[in-house]
Amino acid sequence: MIPLFVGYALLVWWPACVWRRRLWGFLAVVVGSVGLFGAIVLHSYIGAVLKQRGIDIFTPVLQHLLWPYMLMVGGVGLFIAALPRRYAEGRCHACGYDLAGAAPEDRCCPECGKEIPVQTKSSRCAICGSSALSPYVMEGVCPDCGSEFRQPPSSERVRARQEALWGRAPDQAPLERGREGSFSAPHEPPHGAEEEDQEREPADHRPAQSAAL
Incomplete structure (x- = not known):
């Protein structure tokens, strides 16, 4: 039953x-x-x-x-x-129409005529963080920094933001953090250290050369 x-x-x-x-x-x-x-x-x-x-x-x-x-x-x-419908990113929030080719200045859906939200959480430039991007335009040029962008899916968008901040892939950061204790670039030898070694090397070998003579 x-x-x-x-x-x-x-x-x-x-x-x-x-x-x-x-x-x-x-x-x-x-x-x-x-x-x-x-x-x-x-x-x-x-x-x-x-x-x-x-x-x-x-x-x-x-x-x-x-x-x-x-x-x-x-x-x-x-x-x-009666629950509201939720459509995937890049689609009209009212009818689900694909807005991937919509111009940034478009404010209404060409299918149902509903107003498109001006800003969402995902409408930020991955380089400068500008919020002037249209949330439904997947490719274009950022009006603030002028960099070309292509808004990836949500998981890839977080990775792109981390790469823009750290200057490297985010999966490499924990390794360097454990070795050096920070996210700074790997330590490089001071300028001219190799030249000093080369200048010092002939002096170290002079006794051997004089003995041979």
Whole structure:
């Protein structure tokens, strides 16, 4: 009995989630609730007919379970169907239209006419950190620093920002941090150290040369 109740609820809630904020999502909830109401009426009718023939199937017991169950399935289904839709990055927040080729000065979706948000968390230049980029333009030139950009996915965007700050790949930074205790560049020998070694080397070898003579 429990798998039947759980399975029917998922059968109603799944299309409501897939088609939320659309007619098909609300229609799935209505059809599921009407189906449960029909099952309640049919069960009550069958119980009344069998009781007239001397067979009691304890109709009120299941009736007390079906009515709250119908209200729960319908209420949760309406809540799921009313949830806002979230589209992937680079698409219109209202209709999901692909805005990869939109110009930076465009402020409305060409498909539905809804206003495009001016700024999001991902609309920053990876070089200078400027927030003047259009969040739905994947390639272009930063208006502040003039560097060409191509906004990668979220995981790659963090890596690009770290490379711009550290000047190296972020996976190399922990190794250098453990060796040197900081993110500074590897230590280089002072200028002219090699030349001093070369000048000192002939002097060290002079006794050997005089002995040979």
